[in-house]
Amino acid sequence: MLNCIIIDDEQFSVDAILKYIELLPRLNILAIYNSPIKALECVSVESNIDLIFMDIDMPFISGIELARALRPKTHKLIFTTSHSKYAFDAFEVEGDAYLLKPFSFSKFSTTINRLFPSNTNTTIQDMAHEADYFLVKNKEEDLRIVKVGYKEVIAFESSHNYVKIHLASNKTLTAYLTIKDILExxxxxxxxxxxxxxxxxxxxCINYIEGNTIRMNNNLSFTVGESYRENFSFYLSDKLLKTSRKR
Incomplete structure (x- = not known):
């Protein structure tokens, strides 16, 4: 496991990083600091930190200033910021990576894998894909973390700022994710x-297909989108049983 801490005064930025960390089995959160002063007081060499995610624009002490004090206390340091203008300063204080907000899960996981390469040819993102389950915070259960097997999932449905996860048990989870996050x-x-x-x-979990309408085992149904019909046709061509009988 890689022990991590997050230092960022904006909670929505912390939540975004936590969302990605949940998808990577090797990352373990030790602490979260919304105050750089508190981080300066609490982070020590004895904390056994592998990685710090650090914002730059913070009150009282900037991430660049804080990095000068905390850099010897962590193996790797990743700056997370909305501003590209600090890139040289980040290099000067020995930052190992610079993630420009908002960054995708693909960019996040690729950066982690570059800084902490596996001993095998399997990347961290591949490990997440190969597991037979994932963990997700369910909004309907006060953000309880739920373990979900891929075989339990009937469908992922985008709904405003959330994704609904429809399960074979007829239960539906609601997670603060996007369809793009799910694809990754x-x-x-x-x-x-x-x-x-x-x-x-x-x-x-498809129950039946009628024209361009797909109905799932839980009675969820939708019409294939116009821009997806070519892929849908390829899928049908590959899976549809055909007769060899001459007409």
Whole structure:
């Protein structure tokens, strides 16, 4: 496990990093500091820190100033900021990476894997894809972290600022994620397909297809989106049983 701390005075930025960390099994959060002064007081060499995620624009002490004090206390340091103008300063204080907000999960995981390469040819993102489950915070259970097996999932549905996760048990989880986040999580899992901008479905859980309408095992249904119909046709061509009988 890689022990991490987050130092950022903006809670929505902290939440964004936490959302990505949940998808990577090797990362473990030791502490979160919304105050750089508190971080300066509490972080010590004995904390056994592998990685610090640090904002730059913070009150009283900037991330650049804070890094001068904390850099010897961590193996790696990643600056997370909305401003590209600090890149040279970050280099001067031995920052190992510079993530410009808002950054994607793909950029995040690639950066982690570059700084902490696996001993095998498997990347951290691949590890997340190969696991048979993922963890997610469920909004409907006061952000309780729920373990979800990929085989339990019928569909992911985009809903405003959230994604609804429809399960075979007829339970629905609500997570602060986007469809893009889900696509990055699923990676090369062939059983999941996107045939509509708001839905990613498990093809194992299709009940029937009627024209361009797909109905799932839980009675969820939708019409294949116009821009997805070519991929849908390829899917049908590959899976539809055809007769060899001559007409």
């Amino acid at each position: 999580l699923l990676g090369s899992r062939n059983e999941f397909k996107q045939f509509h901008r708001a839905f990613i479905i498990s093809t194992d």
